[in-house]
Amino acid sequence: MAPLVTVEPPFRRLLVANRGEIAVRIFRTCRDLGIETVAVYSDADAGALHVRLADRAVRLGPPPAAESYLRGEAIVEVALASGAEAVHPGYGFLSEQAAFGAAVEAAGLAFVGPTPATLAGLGDKIEARRTALAAGVPVVPGTDEPLPVGDAGAAARIEAAAGEVGYPLLIKAAAGGGGRGMRRVDAPAELVDAVAAAVREAEGSFGRGEVYLERLVEGGRHIEVQLLGDAAGQVVALGERDCSAQRRHQKLVEEAPAPGLTMAQREELHGLAVSVAREVGLRNAATAEFLSAPDGSFYFLEVNARLQVEHGVTELVSGLDLVREQILIAAGAPLSPPVLEAAARAASPERCALELRISAEDPGRAFLPVPGTITRWREPAGPGVRVDSGVEEGWRVPADYDPLLSKVLVVAPDREGALARARRAIDEFEAGGVQTTLPFHAWLLRQPVFLEGQLRTDTVEREWAPEPLREAAAECAADAVARYLAALDQRSAPDVAPEPPCVDPAGGWRPEPWT
């Protein structure tokens, strides 16, 4: 691990313009650095973990994001009134909005992220494609202008553009992220409807409806590169992550390094990412996403100009605390010696890490979000296991935001070791009251295609068949409840020879009477 050098707190107080696990994650590093913390929250999050862990917390408004976490001006006012000197936007919400970054800086505060100019350039995915081309980085074939939605004759022109790109294709939102506003189209007949739906979803999620087309490269892998840059223009790559385990374009599992790449391939990929980052003058943290085609070539997809959900796997492999580095950079420091050392070792990683996203989604029903109250929450622990959570037992998961609850991260000297730890951690994790993605992870971590490092972005969609798994589990659950009741009946009937209740090899529960 890189030594944690003690520094003077670069800021006295920092506000996190976010919620959930990422707000908690950032507060933890602030504490390490001796920085006081300010949380903001909506009514749906009153009493949330991130609110209670902050030194102070300020209410923003009602649950809908547009009336709370997306109120950039109000958040800047809160930051000023609370004496914060810096604002960390987390991911999602306002994190990649140039206007928010500009407002924070105009108020005399430090924005923990790229410059507004960089955000404006990269936030528009169409613009980002042009930037990559200018840097000599290959992109997936697609349209380089927004689709002419709503114009006279728009349908015909969209169909013509799609014909040039070729099917199957993806409709993507120019302001997109997290799979929102994204649609797969296999045939011309579905195109116009799908574009309309993508535009509506993009408008609802980002306030901007521009969409573009991109060829869908099948059998590819999603590999992304962690970047860090300082105000002086120095940019480094800190290793790559394979995020091919996806469903509905939402990542489920990420790992670092990407399995099966040679050192030369790693160096090539990291070099492409740094080229794009230099082209946009990247300051602070960002991630360049690439598609790795079956023939081994890399195509640039987009840059996420913020901390990613999955930044933790890179931290575990590199030994860095990326939030700490972000904060130091925001205070004007050059890239730190540990960062430069990690960058020098990035193409020859010495550890393997995995992240498993625990979301309030039902993997038995197409991963539909399922808000509800968490009645049981027991996190795994032990060697090589880190859990970043934003929830706890008794918490009601609001329907208003992303369903991500927690991230299980594991690290080991090699991939086999990391997989074993991941299985142990997932089997230990108990979450009740809301259905989570846990059963999916328990399954994936035992699939040969994943164990061999052969997963593609379409594998999960094709192979995940939850029904037999849920049915078998339901049978087992029925047995468990019957045993529980039988044990109670025995205890209340003294004429029956007392037998020990259900024997639990792990020494778990004791049945108790209920009323």
Place this chain on the structure above:
Amino acid sequence: MSDHREHRGHYRMRFEGLADGHVHRDPAELAPPADRVPEVRPLRRSAADRATGVHRFETTVAGWAFVVAVEDESRALLREKAGQGAAAGATHRAAVVRAQIPGRVIRLWASEGDTVEAGQRLLTIEAMKMENEVRAPRAGTVESVRVAADSSVELGDELLTVR
């Protein structure tokens, strides 16, 4: 159907939120547990549960979260017998489509009187920023549409009926 007295002390279980139907357990026939026994937690009983003799339990197996409603099998059989007469008149079954997620109805694709195919989309619910399409469980005619575009729905709310 066997006599209800034979089933005294047996359990009938339903899994809430999953497919209709139930499983039966005879305590005398339970095999010893092969694996780690999942923890079972009784849930607080509602007045309706007390009136119907239902107990609810929560348990998780391999990451699947279950709520199991249990009643005594003999009691369930008696209840069914009593219900048969009342249900005799209703021969054609209607499929009530309920909300599988809480959210906002952003679009209705079908209206009352429409003939729909099985799997045809009926409406779109937006939840957690994703659009989710609700499709017809079977072919038939749409009746009693209970929601309007832009209205909010809770989990389990009746949306419409396909007959």
